[in-house]
Amino acid sequence: xxxxxxxxxxxxxxxxxxxxxxxxxxxxxxxxxxxxxxxxxxxxxxxxxxxxxxxxxxxxxxxxxxxxxxxxxxxxxxxxxxxxxxxxxxxxxxxxxxxxxxxxxxxxxxxxxxxxxxxxxxxxxxxxxxxxxxxxxxxxxxxxxxxxxxxxxxxxxxxxxxxxxxxxxxxxxxxxxxxxxxxxxxxxxxxxxxxxxxxxxxxxxxxxxxxxxxxxxxxxxxxxxxxxxxxxxxxxxxxxxxxxxxxxxxxxxxxxxxxxxxxxxxxxx
Numbered sequence: 100x101x102x103x104x105x106x107x108x109x110x111x112x113x114x115x116x117x118x119x120x121x122x123x124x125x126x127x128x129x130x131x132x133x134x135x136x137x138x139x140x141x142x143x144x145x146x147x148x149x150x151x152x153x154x155x156x157x158x159x160x161x162x163x164x165x166x167x168x169x170x171x172x173x174x175x176x177x178x179x180x181x182x183x184x185x186x187x188x189x190x191x192x193x194x195x196x197x198x199x200x201x202x203x204x205x206x207x208x209x210x211x212x213x214x215x216x217x218x219x220x221x222x223x224x225x226x227x228x229x230x231x232x233x234x235x236x237x238x239x240x241x242x243x244x245x246x247x248x249x250x251x252x253x254x255x256x257x258x259x260x261x262x263x264x265x266x267x268x269x270x271x272x273x274x275x276x277x278x279x280x281x282x283x284x285x286x287x288x289x290x291x292x293x294x295x296x297x298x299x300x301x302x303x304x305x306x307x308x309x310x311x312x313x314x315x316x317x318x319x320x321x322x323x324x325x326x327x328x329x330x331x332x333x334x335x336x337x338x339x340x341x342x343x344x345x346x347x348x349x350x351x352x353x354x355x356x357x358x359x360x361x362x363x364x365x366x367x368x
Contacts, residue, residue, distance in 0.1 A: 181285030183284065208231065
């Protein structure tokens with residue numbers, strides 16, 4: 100610096116700071132090389148074919164599969180259901196439900212299935228594999244077995260409706276030992292065993308998942324028996340000539356309703 104100061108000191112030089120030239124330099128550069136710039140250079144860059152292919156792959160990736168284990172349990176103390184929902188990463192969402200209404204074993208199995216499907220929909224599952232150890236319920240929903248009675252028919256339709264809301268859903272029958280976790284939860288749910296459940300959610304269901312049907316199947320009438328007069332009275336209004344017997348018949352018949360040729364008793368026992 101000192102050397103240059105001595106060398107340049109003999110000249111009458113005046114230092115003037117230069118202002119910023121970034122914008123002007125860019126403009127001069129564009130004007131200088133304007134002829135060499137392709138028109139497409141100022142257009143937004145298009146994604147490469149490789150990037151487009153990767154984006155298409157991301158859109159076409161299938162949704163992962165969730166797994167749902169359900170089971171119902173019934174004994175003298177009540178009824179309940181157990182639900183185990185397994186995420187694609189292997190995490191488990193477990194729930195036990197206690198039913199405060201009368202339910203047969205098949206009703207409990209259907210309730211477990213319906214509540215499990217609702218839970219899977221709530222957490223956003225798209226593809227679902229459902230596993231139950233009730234061959235009757237699985238085959239009825241899949242169309243292998245016919246349903247008997249209006250109550251079972253309603254349960255089956257409700258389950259099918261919920262399954263139809265998934266992109267893909269499979270209902271499979273598994274041995275009881277492969278459904279042990281859901282079975283244990285169902286038993287704890289019917290007993291309302293909060294101590295053993297610990298951090299597992301215990302739900303209380305007051306009413307069935309289907310509209311109330313105040314009938315349950317008794318038996319068909321293949322031949323003459325004590326229900327034949329009731330059956331005849333409901334169909335044709337026929338009553339005995341004796342007034343006392345006719346009154347008794349009307350009283351008994353009021354407890355039953357006919358559906359598809361089968362007598363069902365009103366209400367639950």
